[in-house]
Amino acid sequence: MIHTRGLTRDFKVKKETVTAVRGIDLDVEAGQLVAFLGPNGAGKSTTLRMLTTLLPPTSGTATVAGHDVAADPRAVRSRIGYVGQRNGAGEDQLVRDELVSQGRCYGLRPKEAGARADELLDLLELTPLAKRAPGTLSGGQRRRLDIALGLIHRPDLLFLDEPSTGLDPKSRADVWRHILRLRETYGTTLFLTTHYLEEADTMAERVVIIDNGLIIADGTAERLKNDLAGDHITVTTGTEREAAAAAGIGGGSAEGTTVRLRVAQAPAALPDYLRALDAAGIKVTTAETTRPTLDDVFLTLTGRSLEVDLLPLVNEGDSHGRP
Numbered sequence: 667m668i669h670t671r672g673l674t675r676d677f678k679v680k681k682e683t684v685t686a687v688r689g690i691d692l693d694v695e696a697g698q699l700v701a702f703l704g705p706n707g708a709g710k711s712t713t714l715r716m717l718t719t720l721l722p723p724t725s726g727t728a729t730v731a732g733h734d735v736a737a738d739p740r741a742v743r744s745r746i747g748y749v750g751q752r753n754g755a756g757e758d759q760l761v762r763d764e765l766v767s768q769g770r771c772y773g774l775r776p777k778e779a780g781a782r783a784d785e786l787l788d789l790l791e792l793t794p795l796a797k798r799a800p801g802t803l804s805g806g807q808r809r810r811l812d813i814a815l816g817l818i819h820r821p822d823l824l825f826l827d828e829p830s831t832g833l834d835p836k837s838r839a840d841v842w843r844h845i846l847r848l849r850e851t852y853g854t855t856l857f858l859t860t861h862y863l864e865e866a867d868t869m870a871e872r873v874v875i876i877d878n879g880l881i882i883a884d885g886t887a888e889r890l891k892n893d894l895a896g897d898h899i900t901v902t903t904g905t906e907r908e909a910a911a912a913a914g915i916g917g918g919s920a921e922g923t924t925v926r927l928r929v930a931q932a933p934a935a936l937p938d939y940l941r942a943l944d945a946a947g948i949k950v951t952t953a954e955t956t957r958p959t960l961d962d963v964f965l966t967l968t969g970r971s972l973e974v975d976l977l978p979l980v981n982e983g984d985s986h987g988r989p
């Protein structure tokens with residue numbers, strides 16, 4: 667559904683060239699749900715803009731929904747939907763009319779556009795709100811309307827730019843429920859960016875991490891966490907000397923009286939480790955196991971935390987100060 671080879675985009679800033687995306691090779695098969703993650707300025711929006719034909723690549727190729735983005739952008743646009751960060755609906759029309767107008771823009775006949783609008787209102791549980799003005803909807807309801815607008819022409823592939831940013835936890839969960847439902851109903855391929863690592867972890871079947879214009883990790887969240895971060899055992903000991911000795915036994919590191927070690931399966935490895943510490947006469951005061959997060963994966967790969975970098979820039983525009 668998405669195939670890129672050496673996809674690159676440069677920007678000229680005064681006399682300098684900023685390479686926002688540096689030769690990305692990416693293959694997304696039909697029906698996949700891919701979360702595209704990266705810190706601010708990593709190249710997510712630039713990639714998305716190239717894949718959705720809003721920005722021509724400087725070099726490389728991208729085939730999206732069977733068409734080349736540079737040679738046949740119109741054909742790409744007819745096969746994809748795009749739900750941006752800003753609201754897609756205007757204020758002049760009621761919810762259902764907004765959907766019908768959007769359908770007409772895509773060339774649907776009036777009857778067809780009406781039927782499709784009703785189908786989407788039903789799927790996204792917006793039917794009771796059909797006669798409301800978009801401005802009167804809650805944040806979560808509005809986001810669902812945006813998703814409906816992106817689906818009006820039955821796209822094979824839907825791009826969603828931070829679909830849950832700015833919503834309260836309940837509305838976020840609700841938007842996700844609908845995203846998963848539309849995938850189940852239509853088999854739509856979904857490619858989305860999110861600032862919430864936990865969402866990417868639990869909802870997406872594939873996580874692609876971009877940093878500094880390059881893809882640095884690509885796989886299921888489970889595989890990335892196992893391969894690149896691993897489980898951890900953390901124990902605290904009575905004294906710093908004991909901690910240093912405990913770190914030596916487990917091959918970990920000690921900081922003060924805290925010892926941390928990376929293991930393959932922490933819950934299974936912990937009893938053996940505790941027995942070894944006991945045999946060495948080391949008194950353990952606390953012990954816990956932790957599963958890695960996607961942030962740990964990013965930390966392992968780059969030495970930086972993604973979570974700190976990924977603070978949503980709500981109401982502040984994006985990294986280029988765009989409103």
Ligand SMILES: Nc1ncnc2c1ncn2[C@@H]1O[C@H](COP(=O)(O)OP(=O)(O)OP(=O)(O)O)[C@@H](O)[C@H]1O
Nearest residue numbers: 677684686705706707708709710711712713984985
């Ligand atoms: N129009 C532009 N002119 C100059 N530089 C740009 C332009 N658009 C993007 N860049 C630069 O390209 C790099 C990647 O930006 P991009 O917006 O793709 O990152 P991002 O991962 O989407 O970040 P964010 O999470 O903050 O939206 C950044 O260094 C950015 O400053």
